[in-house]
Amino acid sequence: MRVFFRQMKHAVFSVLVLTLLMVWGFVPKAYAIEKAVLYEKPMPEMDSLDFEAFKKDARMYKKRPYQQDVLAYKIYLPQDWKQGEEKKSSNFLMNEKLFQELSVFYGPPKIAGRSKIVIQAINMKYDLTAKQWYIKYILESGYTMQGFVVHHERKVESLMIVMENDIAYGLRTLAHINGDKVILTQYYLPLTYWEEEKSLQEAVIKSFDLVKNINIKIGKSQKFQFLDVAEVFHPAHWQVAALPFRTVERMTVKFLSVKESMMASSENISYSSAEGNVDVVLVSKNLSNSLIEEIKKFRRELEGTGLLVGDKLKDYDVSYKTNDKVSFSISEVYEGIDSNSDFIDYELWFTVMVGGNYFYFLTLLTPSQQEDYIAWAKNTRGYKEIVETFTPMTGAFIDQSGQ
Numbered sequence: 440m441r442v443f444f445r446q447m448k449h450a451v452f453s454v455l456v457l458t459l460l461m462v463w464g465f466v467p468k469a470y471a472i473e474k475a476v477l478y479e480k481p482m483p484e485m486d487s488l489d490f491e492a493f494k495k496d497a498r499m500y501k502k503r504p505y506q507q508d509v510l511a512y513k514i515y516l517p518q519d520w521k522q523g524e525e526k527k528s529s530n531f532l533m534n535e536k537l538f539q540e541l542s543v544f545y546g547p548p549k550i551a552g553r554s555k556i557v558i559q560a561i562n563m564k565y566d567l568t569a570k571q572w573y574i575k576y577i578l579e580s581g582y583t584m585q586g587f588v589v590h591h592e593r594k595v596e597s598l599m600i601v602m603e604n605d606i607a608y609g610l611r612t613l614a615h616i617n618g619d620k621v622i623l624t625q626y627y628l629p630l631t632y633w634e635e636e637k638s639l640q641e642a643v644i645k646s647f648d649l650v651k652n653i654n655i656k657i658g659k660s661q662k663f664q665f666l667d668v669a670e671v672f673h674p675a676h677w678q679v680a681a682l683p684f685r686t687v688e689r690m691t692v693k694f695l696s697v698k699e700s701m702m703a704s705s706e707n708i709s710y711s712s713a714e715g716n717v718d719v720v721l722v723s724k725n726l727s728n729s730l731i732e733e734i735k736k737f738r739r740e741l742e743g744t745g746l747l748v749g750d751k752l753k754d755y756d757v758s759y760k761t762n763d764k765v766s767f768s769i770s771e772v773y774e775g776i777d778s779n780s781d782f783i784d785y786e787l788w789f790t791v792m793v794g795g796n797y798f799y800f801l802t803l804l805t806p807s808q809q810e811d812y813i814a815w816a817k818n819t820r821g822y823k824e825i826v827e828t829f830t831p832m833t834g835a836f837i838d839q840s841g842q
Contacts, residue, residue: 458755482586482598488642502652504541509618510560511650512541516643521545535564537573538623552606552629554636556643559621566657566674566824572621573614578812593617593654596644598629609633611644618653660824665690666720667834668797673717674821687834688723694825696805696818715805715818717825722798725838730798734791737800741787746804748787749774759790759823764831767793775804784810788819790826795835801826 478519484499497515500522523543533539537558545739548764563572570589577584577597586598592618601610608627615622626640645732659675667689673694681692695713720737727733738748768790775785790804805818 455811457841479589480587481586482588484597485637485641488638490642490645493642494646497646500544502542503650506793509620509653510541510622510653512558512622513648514624514643516544516556516740517639519547526592526636533620535562537561541622549629549632551631552608555627556634557625557627558622560620562621563616563621563657565817567590567816569616569621569821571595572616573818574818575813587711603627609637609640611640613644615649617649618655619657622649626732626750653676657764663692665692667832668721669799669829669831669835670830671719671825672828673825675712677821688726690721693717694719696814696821714811714814715803717822718800718802719825719829721802724796724798730791734797735802745777745786746787747776752786757788761827762794762830764835765792765794765829767814770826783790784816788822792829794831796829796838797835799829801829
């Protein structure tokens with residue numbers, strides 16, 4: 440019977456929370472994913488080849504460049520294509536700034552230019568999705584995409600027009616994250632032969648696959664602990680700003696996302712110099728039994744800093760895999776309006792969690808996608824790590840009202 444009443448109490452509490460959260464426009468979604476559509480464009484329509492027939496007539500190349508499993512791939516090419524110099528040496532260096540060539544393949548010579556495929560790789564320094572990494576690459580390179588498709592979190596495909604040695608190419612690219620590397624497969628097709636070869640280009644890129652999928656954590660993390668109440672991991676290159684905790688009933692810490700150039704020049708990073716920041720606030724239920732009142736208080740405190748909470752951004756549906764000790768969690772994204780300046784567009788990512796005898800509030804303030812996509816991508820991935828690794832500890836489940 441006690442179990443039944445506990446379950447009923449939890450159900451009533453959850454319904455109450457879900458109803459009251461409408462004060463801030465929250466609408467929970469059980470199976471939500473990121474749906475930001477910035478930069479995404481459909482590929483041009485074309486008549487596709489019979490893929491199975493194409494593979495049957497083609498030659499499969501299965502390679503393990505530099506004797507590295509993480510770089511191993513297979514691809515199908517027409518029989519009349521030739522392979523360039525094969526990479527066999529195991530003594531190679533790869534970094535985050537320069538691509539390392541893995542393989543080159545050449546189509547038959549033609550008067551107006553020769554098709555080719557270049558496969559190369561580069562190290563990843565930060566934890567980004569393939570979409571975020573590739574858009575970062577495009578923005579830094581100055582290219583304009585004609586089509587862009589997200590296959591999944593670790594694989595994207597694009598089509599654009601580029602000039603090389605006075606020849607215009609239709610360049611179809613597949614970017615695939617494997618381990619801590621991005622592997623780019625690029626098919627250069629002279630535009631003179633676009634109509635006759637575009638379907639072949641599509642099929643060849645579709646045939647590329649990794650021999651061994653390797654999924655690892657990219658970038659170093661660092662643990663921060665709220666006494667014995669909770670712990671969380673954050674990107675190691677983020678700075679922590681926290682005063683000594685004077686009470687277990689309310690604890691606050693700020694994580695600052697800063698540029699490496701700032702980190703190198705000063706150990707003390709100010710709030711205003713950060714590219715983004717995450718606030719984590721723990722509030723004991725002994726201090727307030729009303730989650731909705733705490734949300735209102737939190738919003739008033741935000742607006743006291745000059746940041747106004749704007750409209751909910753409907754291009755986002757976000758959810759996170761929270762720790763099992765978190766009994767309730769919900770996340771939303773809003774416009775962040777700086778009442779002191781009209782020059783910068785912000786986004787406010789907001790997560791409420793409940794676990795044990797505490798409410799947990801986690802907010803990210805970041806430049807918007809349109810304002811600074813690269814900073815936005817790094818910030819939102821760092822925020823994802825913080826939310827998903829946040830773990831209530833023993834102290835969160837102890838009634839400390841007598842202290």
